[in-house]
Amino acid sequence: MTLNNIHNHTTNTAESLSYLKASSQTRQRFNEYFSNGMNVAESCKAHADHLEITTDEGLESILANASLNPKAGTIHHWYSIWRKLKLGTRSGPELIAVKLHLFFLGQQTVQTNSLNMNEYSIFFTGT
Numbered sequence: 832m833t834l835n836n837i838h839n840h841t842t843n844t845a846e847s848l849s850y851l852k853a854s855s856q857t858r859q860r861f862n863e864y865f866s867n868g869m870n871v872a873e874s875c876k877a878h879a880d881h882l883e884i885t886t887d888e889g890l891e892s893i894l895a896n897a898s899l900n901p902k903a904g905t906i907h908h909w910y911s912i913w914r915k916l917k918l919g920t921r922s923g924p925e926l927i928a929v930k931l932h933l934f935f936l937g938q939q940t941v942q943t944n945s946l947n948m949n950e951y952s953i954f955f956t957g958t
Contacts, residue, residue, distance in 0.1 A: 845895035853901040865913045
């Protein structure tokens, strides 16, 4: 069997570029946006502005290229991962323990896996 690398369709269209996997540099840039306090919408806008400023020509193909300009769903997924790693869970006893830890110790950040949940059991049981 012989395989030829000839396509019967175009492979350099906006649609085909939108299926590319985002590069690690792009993901790192979005992690920096999140660390600077931006949410998903703000980071999308900031990244599009960055691409526009740094691109001389062919902006349309770069904006369509998901490896350089990922889709909103991808960015939302990255934000969810980043948020859980940096800020912890959004609900449950672990969140309450983190809030109490921050309040009583005046710390800015807490590693949630280092908390002793029994230390805060009085707040959960009411005793």
